[in-house]
Amino acid sequence: PPPLLPAHAPRRRSLAAALRVRAFVLLQGRPPLLHARARARAELAMSTPALRQLGLGSLKRIYKLDVPELCSALQDAARRRISDNVVWDALLYRAALLRAELRPVDLALTVAALGKVRRQEADFMSYLMQEVRTKARRFLPRDTALLLNGFAKLSIRDELLTASLVPPLLRRLTEHTRWEDLALLSLAFARLGDRSRTPVFDRVVAAATPRIDRLDDGHALSLLVVAFTRPVSLVEHRAGGSPESLFAELAPQLAVGPRGDAGLPQRQLPPTSGDWEEDEDALPHLAFVEVLLTQCERNMWNFRSGDVLHLCLALSTLVRGGREELLPPGLLKRIERRLESLYFEFLPVQFVRLLEVLAHLPELEKACAGKVLDEVAYRMRDVTPRSAMSVLRTVRRVGGHARAHSAAAWRLAREDAGAALTAPECCEVAEIFLGLQPRLWEVREAMLCLLQGMQKRRLEPDPALLARLLRAYGELGVRDTHWFHLCSKLSVCDLAGPTPFTPRSSSPPPSLDEQVVADALFALAQLNLPQLVDASALFCRASRCIASPEPAATALDAAALL
Numbered sequence: 001p002p003p004l005l006p007a008h009a010p011r012r013r014s015l016a017a018a019l020r021v022r023a024f025v026l027l028q029g030r031p032p033l034l035h036a037r038a039r040a041r042a043e044l045a046m047s048t049p050a051l052r053q054l055g056l057g058s059l060k061r062i063y064k065l066d067v068p069e070l071c072s073a074l075q076d077a078a079r080r081r082i083s084d085n086v087v088w089d090a091l092l093y094r095a096a097l098l099r100a101e102l103r104p105v106d107l108a109l110t111v112a113a114l115g116k117v118r119r120q121e122a123d124f125m126s127y128l129m130q131e132v133r134t135k136a137r138r139f140l141p142r143d144t145a146l147l148l149n150g151f152a153k154l155s156i157r158d159e160l161l162t163a164s165l166v167p168p169l170l171r172r173l174t175e176h177t178r179w180e181d182l183a184l185l186s187l188a189f190a191r192l193g194d195r196s197r198t199p200v201f202d203r204v205v206a207a208a209t210p211r212i213d214r215l216d217d218g219h220a221l222s223l224l225v226v227a228f229t230r231p232v233s234l235v236e237h238r239a240g241g242s243p244e245s246l247f248a249e250l251a252p253q254l255a256v257g258p259r260g261d262a263g264l265p266q267r268q269l270p271p272t273s274g275d276w277e278e279d280e281d282a283l284p285h286l287a288f289v290e291v292l293l294t295q296c297e298r299n300m301w302n303f304r305s306g307d308v309l310h311l312c313l314a315l316s317t318l319v320r321g322g323r324e325e326l327l328p329p330g331l332l333k334r335i336e337r338r339l340e341s342l343y344f345e346f347l348p349v350q351f352v353r354l355l356e357v358l359a360h361l362p363e364l365e366k367a368c369a370g371k372v373l374d375e376v377a378y379r380m381r382d383v384t385p386r387s388a389m390s391v392l393r394t395v396r397r398v399g400g401h402a403r404a405h406s407a408a409a410w411r412l413a414r415e416d417a418g419a420a421l422t423a424p425e426c427c428e429v430a431e432i433f434l435g436l437q438p439r440l441w442e443v444r445e446a447m448l449c450l451l452q453g454m455q456k457r458r459l460e461p462d463p464a465l466l467a468r469l470l471r472a473y474g475e476l477g478v479r480d481t482h483w484f485h486l487c488s489k490l491s492v493c494d495l496a497g498p499t500p501f502t503p504r505s506s507s508p509p510p511s512l513d514e515q516v517v518a519d520a521l522f523a524l525a526q527l528n529l530p531q532l533v534d535a536s537a538l539f540c541r542a543s544r545c546i547a548s549p550e551p552a553a554t555a556l557d558a559a560a561l562l
Contacts, residue, residue: 409440
């Protein structure tokens with residue numbers, strides 16, 4: 001039999017490494033049963049670090065957890081962002097076995113943990129929601145808030161279940177309910193946006209107004225302002241949300257989980273009379289919102305980083321809705337001063353979201369955008385490619401920022417950027433780089449990386465998008481052989497065939513817009529790619545479709561370059 005370890009391996013190895021090597025060796029020429037056993041040992045070895053983080057020795061320990069220990073382990077796994085499927089399967093299997101013993105608070109914490117990591121488990125949620133419906137009348141306000149916030153993060157909307165939770169909830173909301181519970185509950189219904197939010201919001205206002213002067217908690221204030229300044233109508237969820245919606249996680253389509261499991265189907269009540277079909281811009285509690293903003297101005301020094309971000313989200317919603325008159329006169333100045341002492345607390349993703357929000361608050365952006373961009377540039381290593389693209393939009397909007405420009409280009413030059421961005425996003429990045437000065441070496445590296453990523457994924461942009469992409473790359477002089485694959489839809493010849501310039505069909509090539517032909521022709525001339533010009537028959541197409549002076553001049557410039 002082959003040895004368990006290679007001859008050149010060091011003597012000391014961890015248990016996980018030894019099990020991985022043993023599994024690899026056993027997989028060579030062994031029966032299928034041994035293959036399965038070796039694969040199971042390898043998966044167990046890969047789950048060991050996650051189990052250590054949770055303080056669990058093995059999977060057997062998970063199967064012996066009682067209800068309090070299981071809820072604690074689920075929250076710990078969500079807080080540590082554990083992504084190991086074996087560990088999550090074991091935790092959810094144990095939760096399914098103990099379903100009858102779970103109290104309302106345990107059910108709410110389980111759903112909240114899944115929502116925190118955006119883990120879609122359709123079968124488990126269907127099984128768990130049967131217990132939620134059975135115990136719906138026993139849910140306290142905080143349990144309901146945690147449950148519905150988890151549903152919102154998982155894009156699950158069950159109006160029948162929500163309607164069954166509302167009557168006991170309205171009876172339990174009194175003037176003695178904690179501020180945090182009122183805030184979380186309002187945020188949950190604002191995220192879900194179903195018709196039950198109207199009576200709940202009315203009850204929250206009635207419970208909070210008599211003691212509003214004693215509200216000084218920044219977290220509760222920020223969540224209440226966010227909830228009451230975001231009216232979400234039923235029509236929006238039926239027609240599809242806006243990409244600029246306040247809660248970006250509430251996409252109209254259901255997310256796909258790590259296993260490819262589809263989300264739960266949405267259950268909505270049948271449409272009734274149009275009394276609830278309100279305008280999306282309608283704010284039924286404007287007086288309460290104004291009082292909340294006044295309290296925010298008075299207690300600004302109790303706000304932490306996340307609270308300031310939530311408040312800025314609410315202010316941007318008011319400004320976009322044309323209600324600037326609700327803002328207290330000194331609120332923006334106080335936010336600016338509070339931000340100066342909180343920059344170190346923000347996470348990179350919070351900085352990026354803050355930059356997006358400041359676009360709707362010009363006065364605050366003028367005062368704070370430079371410092372925020374400095375912090376983002378310092379932490380660019382932890383920013384995702386799409387967040388780096390958002391930073392570039394801000395750099396273009398504020399007129400340039402050398403450090404953030406260089407750092408974002410460096411981030412997009414890493415390998416994962418080419419695999420994450422779509423062809424339209426790559427085109428937008430190239431156009432942003434084209435409009436920014438100076439032309440840095442990191443910009444060229446980033447554009448080459450994006451080009452290589454599109455080629456690896458076999459993306460073939462449409463001619464209109466391809467012309468924009470070529471124009472930006474041509475102006476920046478980024479030439480590469482990957483263009484031969486990307487120009488496949490533009491070409492009329494099969495460049496990958498055994499003989500070059502073999503026509504794909506005898507029919508004439510499809511007609512294109514004159515500006516698309518002119519831009520593609522000029523860009524390919526700038527990149528010095530006459531082979532693609534000939535393969536695409538661009539001069540023949542230009543002679544047939546160009547009838548305007550500007551595209552004609554562009555085509556003549558391309559002919560001169562070639």
